[in-house]
Amino acid sequence: MLKHALEIKGYRVLEASNGREALDITSKQHPHLIIIDLNMPVLDGLETIKYVRMMKGAVEQIPIVAITAYDVYGMEEAAHEAGCNEYISKPLDLGDLDKALKSLGFIV
Numbered sequence: 001m002l003k004h005a006l007e008i009k010g011y012r013v014l015e016a017s018n019g020r021e022a023l024d025i026t027s028k029q030h031p032h033l034i035i036i037d038l039n040m041p042v043l044d045g046l047e048t049i050k051y052v053r054m055m056k057g058a059v060e061q062i063p064i065v066a067i068t069a070y071d072v073y074g075m076e077e078a079a080h081e082a083g084c085n086e087y088i089s090k091p092l093d094l095g096d097l098d099k100a101l102k103s104l105g106f107i108v
Contacts, residue, residue: 002035002067005094009108019043023051030059033106038068038079046082053083063104067092 003013014029016022018041026034034052038045045066053060063086066079071089079087086100098108 002092002097005097006035017041019045019048019051022048026052026059026062027055031062033101033104034062034064036064036066036084038066038075039070046078049079049082049084065097065100065104 003015006013011033014025014031016025020042022034022036022040023043025031036045036048040048043051045068049064049066052062052064064084065086065088066082066084067088067090068075068079069090076087076089085104088096088100101108
């Protein structure tokens with residue numbers, strides 16, 4: 001659903017099945033935006049965000065939107081402390097995604 005919604009808006013989407021793959025794609029492709037699920041296998045979303053923020057150069061400044069179904073007390077704060085710019089809880093509402101993208105300066 002998310003990939004399709006972004007592609008309809010004209011975005012090219014690169015997918016990763018786990019956190020390590022996300023880091024590999026990020027370091028090689030230098031995307032303009034990262035949308036990451038906090039509950040990812042191998043390396044969870046919070047750790048992945050921290051590693052992205054430790055990368056050197058323009059990569060460390062890539063805007064990150066964290067999404068999660070595990071929206072418990074403190075999770076949003078933990079995501080922001082890890083380095084995400086926006087936080088969306090599931091079920092994903094496309095209006096919330098549009099709002100997050102607009103706040104980061106993206107055209108929706």
